[in-house]
Amino acid sequence: MNIRYESANKQEAKAIWYNDDGQERNAFARFRLTLELADKPEEALLHLFADTTYQLFVNGEFVRNGGVRFDPAHPVYDTHDLSEWLVPGRNVIAVQVNYVGHKTFITMKSQAGFKAWGGIRIAGGEESDVTTGYAAWKAEPAKAYRYAAKSSLFLKAGDCYDQRLDEPGWTEADYDDAGWAPGVELSNQAAWGRPEPRAIPFMSGEPVAAERVLHVLPLEQDEDVYSFSVPMPHVNEIHEPNLTSAFMAVTTWIYAPEEKWATVGLFYQKTWLNGEPIAAGLYSPNKSMRLNHRVLLRKGWNHYFAETGALQDMHHHYVALPKGGGFVVSADRDPATGIAFRRSPVVSEALFERELRGIDLPYRADEALTGVGGWVAVGYDEQGQSPTMASGWDTYGEPIDKLEPADLENAAFPLERYPAGFSLLIDLGMTRLVSPRIVLEGAGGAVVDLTYGEHLNGDGKHLRHYHWYGLGDRAYGDAEQNLLDWRLTQPRGCRYVQLTVRHPRRDVALRELDLRSASYPVEEKGRFSCSDPLLDQIWAMGVRTEAVNMEDAYTDCVTRERGQYIRDTIIQYHNNLAVFGDQALMRRCLELMGQSPDETRKFRAVYPNTGDYTISDFALNALEGFYAYYAQTGDSGLIARYWGAMMRNLSWFHELADERDDLLLDAEWDVKRGIKAHYGGFHGDLGIKEGYMAITGIHCVFSITYLIALQNAAKLAAAIGQDDDRAELERRIAILTPAIQTKFWDEAKGCYSDNLDRSSHSAHASLFAARAGIVTDAQLPSVKWHVAHSLRSLFVNGYGPENGVYASPSFSFYIFEGLYCLGLAETAENMMRQGWGWFLQQGLKQTPEYFDLSNSLCHAWSSCPTYFLSRHVLGIQLPQEGAREVVIRVTASGVTEAEGAVPLADGLVEVKWHTDADGMRVFDYVRVPESYQAVIAG
Numbered sequence: 011m012n013i014r015y016e017s018a019n020k021q022e023a024k025a026i027w028y029n030d031d032g033q034e035r036n037a038f039a040r041f042r043l044t045l046e047l048a049d050k051p052e053e054a055l056l057h058l059f060a061d062t063t064y065q066l067f068v069n070g071e072f073v074r075n076g077g078v079r080f081d082p083a084h085p086v087y088d089t090h091d092l093s094e095w096l097v098p099g100r101n102v103i104a105v106q107v108n109y110v111g112h113k114t115f116i117t118m119k120s121q122a123g124f125k126a127w128g129g130i131r132i133a134g135g136e137e138s139d140v141t142t143g144y145a146a147w148k149a150e151p152a153k154a155y156r157y158a159a160k161s162s163l164f165l166k167a168g169d170c171y172d173q174r175l176d177e178p179g180w181t182e183a184d185y186d187d188a189g190w191a192p193g194v195e196l197s198n199q200a201a202w203g204r205p206e207p208r209a210i211p212f213m214s215g216e217p218v219a220a221e222r223v224l225h226v227l228p229l230e231q232d233e234d235v236y237s238f239s240v241p242m243p244h245v246n247e248i249h250e251p252n253l254t255s256a257f258m259a260v261t262t263w264i265y266a267p268e269e270k271w272a273t274v275g276l277f278y279q280k281t282w283l284n285g286e287p288i289a290a291g292l293y294s295p296n297k298s299m300r301l302n303h304r305v306l307l308r309k310g311w312n313h314y315f316a317e318t319g320a321l322q323d324m325h326h327h328y329v330a331l332p333k334g335g336g337f338v339v340s341a342d343r344d345p346a347t348g349i350a351f352r353r354s355p356v357v358s359e360a361l362f363e364r365e366l367r368g369i370d371l372p373y374r375a376d377e378a379l380t381g382v383g384g385w386v387a388v389g390y391d392e393q394g395q396s397p398t399m400a401s402g403w404d405t406y407g408e409p410i411d412k413l414e415p416a417d418l419e420n421a422a423f424p425l426e427r428y429p430a431g432f433s434l435l436i437d438l439g440m441t442r443l444v445s446p447r448i449v450l451e452g453a454g455g456a457v458v459d460l461t462y463g464e465h466l467n468g469d470g471k472h473l474r475h476y477h478w479y480g481l482g483d484r485a486y487g488d489a490e491q492n493l494l495d496w497r498l499t500q501p502r503g504c505r506y507v508q509l510t511v512r513h514p515r516r517d518v519a520l521r522e523l524d525l526r527s528a529s530y531p532v533e534e535k536g537r538f539s540c541s542d543p544l545l546d547q548i549w550a551m552g553v554r555t556e557a558v559n560m561e562d563a564y565t566d567c568v569t570r571e572r573g574q575y576i577r578d579t580i581i582q583y584h585n586n587l588a589v590f591g592d593q594a595l596m597r598r599c600l601e602l603m604g605q606s607p608d609e610t611r612k613f614r615a616v617y618p619n620t621g622d623y624t625i626s627d628f629a630l631n632a633l634e635g636f637y638a639y640y641a642q643t644g645d646s647g648l649i650a651r652y653w654g655a656m657m658r659n660l661s662w663f664h665e666l667a668d669e670r671d672d673l674l675l676d677a678e679w680d681v682k683r684g685i686k687a688h689y690g691g692f693h694g695d696l697g698i699k700e701g702y703m704a705i706t707g708i709h710c711v712f713s714i715t716y717l718i719a720l721q722n723a724a725k726l727a728a729a730i731g732q733d734d735d736r737a738e739l740e741r742r743i744a745i746l747t748p749a750i751q752t753k754f755w756d757e758a759k760g761c762y763s764d765n766l767d768r769s770s771h772s773a774h775a776s777l778f779a780a781r782a783g784i785v786t787d788a789q790l791p792s793v794k795w796h797v798a799h800s801l802r803s804l805f806v807n808g809y810g811p812e813n814g815v816y817a818s819p820s821f822s823f824y825i826f827e828g829l830y831c832l833g834l835a836e837t838a839e840n841m842m843r844q845g846w847g848w849f850l851q852q853g854l855k856q857t858p859e860y861f862d863l864s865n866s867l868c869h870a871w872s873s874c875p876t877y878f879l880s881r882h883v884l885g886i887q888l889p890q891e892g893a894r895e896v897v898i899r900v901t902a903s904g905v906t907e908a909e910g911a912v913p914l915a916d917g918l919v920e921v922k923w924h925t926d927a928d929g930m931r932v933f934d935y936v937r938v939p940e941s942y943q944a945v946i947a948g
Contacts, residue, residue, distance in 0.1 A: 024143025025123035025201070026193035028151050032061075032122030032201075035111045035243050036167045038152035038499075040180060041124055042187050043145055045101045045138050054096050055128040056140055059087040059205045060107040062117050064124070065499060067104040067181035068095035072497065074212060075445060075528075078562040078598075079574070079618050081605045082120035087205040088212075089128075096130065103140065104181040106152060108499050112323065113247040115164040115573035118618045121201035124149075124193075148190035150177075155499075157241045159324035159396065162479040163248045164571040167323075169483040169498055170395065173491065210562060210594045213501075214527040220415040220507075221439030225471060226423075227406035229430040229512065233275065235403065236339050236350050237328040237394030242320040249621025249688065255362035256319035259354040259373060260327055261385070264314050265338035266307035272337070274303045275330030275403065278477060279318035282372035284308065295468045298402035298475040300330075311343050315372035321477040326396045327351070330403060341387070350392070352385035397459035397482030398475040401510050406433060406471055423511070423518040431456070431512040434520070435471065440855040441505045441868035443529045443558055443568040447497040448509065449522035455489035457512040458496070462504030464569055464867045473508055479570045489515065501528035503558075503568030505867070529568075530560035535913035536589040538880055541906040545839070545879060548846040552876030555856040556585045559870035560592075563599050566616075567859065567866035573616040574599055576628040578871040580635040581823045585873055587642065587888060588880035591913030596639050597648060603632055604652030611658040615689075625689045626679075627712060629659055630719040637722035640729060641890035650730045657735060660723060663716055664742070670708070672749035673742060675716050677709035677765070695774060697818025697860045699806050703772035707765040710754040714778040717746050721782065729891075747784050754779075760792025773800040773816065777828025785832075797829070798837050804845045811848065811861035818860060819845065819872030826878045835882060836903035842875045886912040886919050889942070896938045899947040900931060914939055 025032075028039050058064065063077040073090060080086045092103070109122030126147070130138040139145045154176035158168040179185045244253035264283075266272075274288075275297070281288040283305055291301030318327065331337045341349040354366070365381030379385055394400065413421055413434075423432050438444075441464055450458065462481040465474035475482075481502055487494045507525070511518055534557070538549040559565050563574035564582040583596045606617035608624055613632045615625035633656060640649050667673035676682065677692035692712045694705045703711070720743050727736035754775060756763045762775035776793045779785045785793050806814040817825045822841065829838040849857060859869035880886060885900035885908075896919050902908070907924035917939030926932050936944045 021141055021144050023125040023127040023141050025125050025196045025199055026142045026147060026149060027122050027124065027196055028149040028191070028194060030194050030197045032109065032196050033111070034109065034122065036158070037109045037111060037122050038155040039107045039109070039122065039124065040150050040152045041105045041107070041193060042148045042180070042190065043103045043126075043140060044183070044187070045103070045130065047096060047098055047101055047130070047132060047138065048136065049098050049132045051093055051096055051130045051132045054092040054130040056090045056092055056103065056126060057087050057128045058090065058105070059085055059125040060105070061085070061120055061123045061202065062110045063108050063500065065106045065497070066090060068092055069097065069101055070179070070182040071095055076212070078208060078210065079116050079602070081602065081618050082118055082201060083203045084601070084605055085202040085205040086208050087125070088208050092130070100183045102181070102183045102185070106499070110166045112160065112167065112244065113250055113620070114166050115571050115616050115619055117166070118620055121196065121198060123196055123201065125205070142193060143195055147193040148187050149193035150190045157324070158484070159322045159326075161481050162570045163246070163322075164573060166500065168397070168481070169500065171483070171485040171496060173488040173494055174486055176488070178491070210598050211531050213561065214529050214531040216527045218438060218442050218444050218525040218527050220418065220436045222437040223413040223415060223418065224435040224437050224506075225409060225433065226411050226413050226421075227409055227433050227471065228428045229432060229510070230405045230407040231430050232333050232405050233330040234333050234337070235328060235330045237326070238351060238353075238388045238392040239327070239395035240325040240353065240356060242323055242325050242356055245320045245323045247323070249623055252359060255357050255359045257354070257362050257366065258318055258320070258325050258327075258356075259366075260316040260318065260351055261373065261375075262314045262339055262341045262351045263311045263343045264307060264331070265311050265340070265343070266309055267336035269307065269309045270335065271304060271306050272332055272335060274305050275300050275328070276303055276316075277301070277318070277326065277328050277399070278321065279316045280371070282315045284313050285372060296472050298467060298472060299399050299477055299480070300403055307337070313375050317371050324395070326394050326399055327353070328394050328399055328403065348389050348391075349387045350390045351388040353388055354379060355382055355386050357382050395484065396480070397461050397484045398480030400512075401433070401459055401461045401482070401508060402472060402475050404433060404472070404510065418520060418523055421520045423514075423520070425514060425517050428514070428518075431510065431514055434509040436507045436509075436523075438505055438507065438525075440554060441503060441558055441568065442525075442527065443501050443503045443561060444525040445498060445501045445528045446507070447522065447524040447526075448494075448520075449496075450487070450494045450511070450518060451492060451521050452514060452516045452518040453487035453494035453511065454491050455513070455515040456487045456518070458485040458487060458494065459483070459508075459510040459512070460498070461508045461510070462502045462506065464505045466506065473506055481569070503572065503868075528561065529558055530562070530592075530595055532557065532560060532590040532592055534589055535591055535918060536880060536911055538884060538908070538910040540883055540908040542904065544843055544847050544850070545883065545905070547850055548842055548875050549879045551846065551850065551855060551857055552585060552873035553589050555868055555870050555873040556582060556589060556876065558856070558868055560586070560595060563602065564595065564870065566871060567869045569866055569868065573619070574602060575616045575871075576603060576613060576632050576635065577820070579603070580631055580638065581820070581874050582870045583635065583638060584823075584877040585870070588877045588912055591915065593639070593643050593915070597645065600636060600639055600648060600652070603635065604655045607655055607659060611662045613655075613659050622688050624687075625693045626687070626691060627693045627715050630663065630715045632656070632659065633719040633722040633726075637726055640726060642888065644892050646730050649726050653726070653730060653732060656723060656726070660719065663719070667716065667742070667746070672753065673746045674708045674749055674753065675712045677705050677707060677712050695818050695821035697820070698816060699814030702770065702816055703774050704764045704767070704770040706769070707767050709765050710750065710762055710775040711764065711778045713746065713750055713754075714782050717743065717750065717782050717784070720746070750779065751784055751786060755789065759796065761796035762793070771796070773797045774821075774825070777825055777832070780828040780831040781824065783831075790832075794832050794834060797832060798834055801825075801837050801841060804841045815845070815861055817841070819857060819869070820859070823871070823874040826874060830878065830882055830901055833901065835901045838878065838882070839903050839905070842879075846875055880910065880912050883908050884910045884912065884921050885923070886921055888912065888914070894942050896942050896944050897947050898933070898936055898944060914942070916941065919944075
């Protein structure tokens, strides 16, 4: 649909908010437009842009979540057909917008704002304008959303929804909005460039079912937990300086009726008791983000002091004492005053350095902190606001009910059975990206937590959360209302969903737990099966991983980051080609990539993003991504649009290369230039045995990555007629190629060395030379032997990753490509069977980030065997640059038959082959779309 950027009355929409500056952290705004329609409309198009995300309702019905990640200079708008929801008479269009306003790996800080335009036309031509700035939109801040901490270093703040502060029915047509003010035109209307229409579909929205209910358990109160939370905006904004100090001092007194030992639960902090430091605690095996300390409390009052800091942009202080021990916590040694703790105020870094840095720790009991305005009192009624810490520290009783997934709807939790509340833990079977909605009857006055994760602690009952990454949302039920209908404003990536209801006042019933897929809608068109069932499982494992990590961009993982990284994107695009055949998402990713260069001119490693986050070899990899997309689509318009950005990106590397006559690149350019690069001068393969591939000095893989970027750029220059650029690129290729071939070649070892010092000889160096097509005929035999010998086992010890690996799951994309270039199919297949077979042995259904399994268990850059199995075992080579010939070239070693398909834009390429009794390969069929011709290569 070609939609013009104009309203029904030809006025350009104005950006509005509930104030004129739109500068807040994680702000929520609500907008209402009331319309009177004489008839049901014939046309009802609403064009909508929001910074940052939105939820759209019509006449109380939820329509859709919206917004895609974007660069503020290049905003994107959505279009909705509202015909289905509009009726004759009174109607309301209601929109809730969330402006993120803090650092993430998905968004960029700019300005809160909402624009709408389009028109609603009934029979006879009567139109109703919806254009912001002209139509009568009303606006209000959404007071029901309280301050919440970021979910990780990379994600936005969680949802903290307080039903007690909400306005019931605000999306309904009959809601009285007389008290709402008109939307305010923002004083800065130039915060964004001209919006462009969304070019990718809305996310799937398909229901995601629970596979298992792992438990439903009563909460038990075997400890007294004293806690509080303090907002600390803009602390630990990754790659940005802190705007406030992360420091906090906390003091109180703990009374013991007699001298006794007690196990005290604390968070990450330094703690003193009666002036003496508490010995380091032990990590709880079952309760996340908790250290257990065994302390001796003397009879009477004991002075407690802690020095701690915010690990995210909110400080959480939790102290757990055994229940029934007679312990009393009081900052005044008198519970009647109602003060549980005193804490230092949130101060600037400068004020901390001037007034607090010099005070010896622990502070004396009579320290007044006059230089920073004195202590802040924390009452008993204040409670910590961390859903992950609260659920992580929960204690459960024995099970008294068992639920199956089919029992979840209308499941009942009577107060007599669950007086302190309950925990419901659901397993989705594998990691998914979901948009949750929960409807609870009887939740009035209760605290409801939804927490999410991929890992369970040892007891199988608690999710494993981390101080730097804990996905959790909280809702406070209104005691005056019986029903809590809570729709989360953001998707969550997880395998496990935990619902915890605390302190219910009546019987609770779960009326609905609705999880909707927030992944990109694709159809699985590719197929693969072969004589080796293990390879079949590995192929399918990659498909499951890939499908989940397609969102409004290719994302690295849907859990802790959801960032669009250059290298991940390229790997995922190739997997997509083998399975889904989608091109729109890659085009969108390349748009973002082309918009991303920082002040150095290099493409940012992850985008949208700000700060120091360029990775030099990722910036070079980008050229491979642009060419891979062009080769499949012939979309020269996109290449021409971002050609200047590509050339500026390469110009940085030209300048580095020009420091030497041979154009070889120095992996330690950052050190030599005195620059603190986030990932050093050269990223390389992070997950391998230390010392296997040196990343110092004039570097082979870095130089070849530059060469491959030049090769791809030269082909793109030819495609769009940039002859001068092509000539310069080819000049550099002509200098760099022989330099790599001669200066990194180690004749004695018969392989390429990693640097000019010959300090290591990883398979990576020779495989990159193969990828670039520069291994000479004379070098080829010894290179093949060296690589096959080096990678005879992926694992250093030959059987498992405990002692390290020679290639990480992500970098294996380049390893496999090089192996197939050398004709080493046996080595490639053995690596897949060993490494990805090991993943399957661990019970995983998706590919994790690294072999240590400590972080993401669904990381798409690790799923590349799917692409290579379709390309080499099936043998389907996708045509490039408009060719109508499909080459079938099987490169398989331990496989005796294979069958499957790979999608093209206008049909499937289908292949089936087997080996006969003489070991000859026989093709049972090769089918291509009508306009293509198949060629079977030897």
